Amino acid sequence: MTSIIKLYCLSGAGDETPPCYVLQVDEFKFLLDCGWDEKFDMEFIRELKRHINTIDAVLISHSDPLHLGALPYAVGKLGLNCPIYATLPIYKMGQMFMYDLYQAHRxxxxxxxxxxxxxxxxxxxxxxxxYNQSIDMKGKGLGLRITPLPAGHSLGGTVWRIAAPGEEDIVYAPDFNHKKERHLNGCEIEKLMRPSLMLLGAMNADYVQPRRRLRDEKLMTTILSTLRGGGCVLVCTDTAGRVLELAHMLDQLWRNRDSGLVAYSLLLLSNVSYNVVEFAKSQIEWMSDKLTRAFEGARSNPFALRHLQLCHSVIEVTRTPGPKVVLASCPDLEAGFARDLFLLWAPHPQNSIVLTARTSPGTLARELIEKGGDRVIDLTVRKRMRLEGSELEEFLQQQRLKVNNTIKEETAGVSSDSDSDGELEMWVVTGRHDIPVRHDTRPTGCFKSNKRHHAMYPFHEERTRADDYGEIIKPEDYRLAEIVDAEGEIRDVPPAPPQKQEPDEEMIEIPSKCITVQRQIHVKANIQYIELEGRCDGESLLRVVSQAKPRAIVGLRANTASLLTLSKHCEAEGIEKIYIPKKGDVIDATTESHIYQVKLDNGRVALEGVLSEEYYKVRELLYDQFAIV
Structure with missing residues (x-):
């Protein structure tokens, strides 16, 4: 049985825009990834909106915004409502990516x-x-089966295999790495053999990658020379993906006393740095065989990082004395803590800026990779500042007016409802609670009125703080009430002084404003590009294509040169069909030509007598002429 297969290229075709595709298999539609770029391009969103109501399932391959950045917008604003399939690390780390991205812009x-x-x-x-867990689709997708396979590149990264009715196998591999790394295994190439259709991310098809040993030595040399020269090193990385490889590698270097790095500080800076490390500790089974064996044997968690200090603000970094190495998000330098530190450290020649990924064209990081440093660049600097002086007074006056208007509205509403009781209910704001207070204005009488309604005291629910293992335990709550002193006598422990409760940060909204200024930054710091993306290089990518031997291949998310290299290689390998689409194109990748679908309802199938004979004649004719589904 042959399926009708179409691919709608919403983004990530013919260029380096984020991957987002609609794959139609017969009547069932998959949304393959839902990435968003650093500029939040709304043109892509308009294309997605046209398909949003017809999507039956979403497949996510990696946890970074490049692959799922537009998912919150699609669900919250466009109304996407269907199952989304992903591995557990993508679920955990994807949230951290989006939390950090949101807070960086806010x-x-x-x-x-x-x-x-x-x-x-x-x-x-x-x-x-x-991994390797197969799920059968239901409803319109009856006969379809999806299976996530290890992809490398990031924790929980996935190559999706979609089995269509019959012998149609579709492999979706936007980003993968065949090599083992410190914390990840490589992808399983043997499970990608002979697909009917391969949807391949071809970004590195013409990329010549230096050996990992040379890249590690370059990073180590840059760090040592900068620190010994009294400077600081900014390593621009992501929030919860490739940062794990870097953090694990650098912490191992700091543990080596011969490296000379123990005297310096190693920091991880993001809005969710603590959560990322905690999640990594709990997901060892998704990592490399080496780390898994070490954990099972010595019971030592490889992400119990001894020398890595977790920071959540630039102030914490600046308060750390001496030269330091900081792993900061976001790698594109368009927003986030990496941009903040770049503005602080770039004008000083003793510092170094290490770029670890080729971000989208047009970003600050990509410009520095292509044009280098030691020049003056114009930047738009955005800041959020607290209101002061007349602006603060004006803001407070507006808040007072809002409160007064609210009280008047509530008072008027209560008065109209309480005329029979002759009461006036006022609201008194005290800290967290709005306490309703009744002022009795009616004349006292001999008899009580049954119509009187008493106000209820507002209830404030205390939120219980918890982590992945349940409610957080305070050791002081279990402290013994008595101890034995040095002389062997038992004496009581004096009660600890009550802790002063801090006001809930969520209840306090500090008035602020956002300002935008243009600045000229003279980049004097040492700019180094050390590729640590964890993707397949060009030679290996083409070798994977040769071994997989797909009957048809679609080259996705790459520039013109990379796509041309892939196309020539496929022709040399004798691959039957090669598609090089552009953004907005629709690829008809159906294996057989002249396919027709004929649907017969139950009423017509159950015909008897003369009509039944005519039905079977027509049916035999159709079987002879066409392939019927």
Missing amino acids: NVSDFDLFTLDDVDAAFDHIVQLK
């Missing part, structure tokens, strides 16, 4: 494309899968 602008509630709503739709 720190400097009035970002409103999506909210944290939209992020939570999107990830609530995710169905968590394990």
Whole structure:
């Protein structure tokens, strides 16, 4: 049985825009990834909106915004409502990516494309899968089966295999790495053999990658020379993906006393740095065989990082004395803590800026990779500042007016409802609670009125703080009430002084404003590009294509030169069909030509007598002429 297969290229075709495709198999539609770029291009969103109501399932291959950045917008604003399939690490780390991305933009602008509630709503739709766990689709997807396979590149990264009715196998591999790394295994190439259709990310098809040993030595040399010269090193990395490889590698270097790095500080800076490391500790089974064996044998967690200090603000970094190495998000330098530190450290020649990924064209990081440093660049600097002086007074006056208007509205509403009782209910704001107070204005009488309604005291629910293992335990709550002193006598422990409760940060909203200024930055710091993306290099990518031997291949998300290299290689390997689409194209990848689908309802199938004979004649004729589904 042959399926009708079409691919709608919404983004990530003919260029380096984020991957987002609609794959139609007969009547069932998959959304393959839902990435968003650093500029939050709305043109791509308009294309996605046209298909949003017809999508039956979403497949996510990696946890970074490049692969799922538009998912909160699609769920929260466009109304995407279907199962989303991903591995457990993508579910965990994807949330960290989106939390950090949202907060990075909220720190400097009035970002409103999506909210944290939209992020939570999107990830609530995710169905968590394990590697090699097959799931059968239902409804219109009857006969379809999806299987996530290890892809390398990032924790939980996935190559999707979609089995269509018959012998149609579709492999979706936007980003993968065949090599083993410190914390990840490589992809399993043997499970990608002989697919009917391969959807391949061809970004590195013409890329010549230096050996890992040379890249590690270059990073080590840059760090040592900068620190010994009294400077600081900014390593621009992501939030919860490739940063794990870097953090594990550098912590191992710091443990080596012969490296000379123990005297310096190693910091991890992001809005969710603590959560990322904690999640990594709990996902060792998704990592490399080497780390898994070490954990099972010595019971030592490889991500119990001894020398890595976790920071959540630039102030914490600046307060750390002496030369230091900082792993900061985001790698594109368009927002986030990496941009903040770049503005601080780039004008000083003793510092170094290490770029670890080729981000999208047009970003600051990509410009520095292509043009280098030691020049003056114009930057748009956005800041969020607290209101002061007349602006603060004006803001407070507006808040007072809002409160007064609210009280008047509530008072008027209560008065109209309480005329029979002759009472006036006022609201008194005290800290967290709005306490309703009744002022009795009616004349006292001999008899009580049954119509009197007493106000209820507002209830404030205390939120229980918890982690992945349940409610957080305070050791002081279990302290013994008595101890034995040095002389062997038992005496009582004096009660600890009561801790002063800090006001809930969520209840306090500090008035602020966002400003935008143009600045000229003279980049004097040492700019180094050390590729640590964890993707397949060009030679290996082409070798994987040769070994997989797909009957048809679609080259995705790459520039013209890379796509041309892939096309020539496929022709040399004798691959039957090669598709090089552009953004907006629709690829008809159906294996057989002249395919028709004929549907017969139950009423017509059950015909008897003369009509039944005519039905079977027509049916035999159709079988002779066409392939019937």
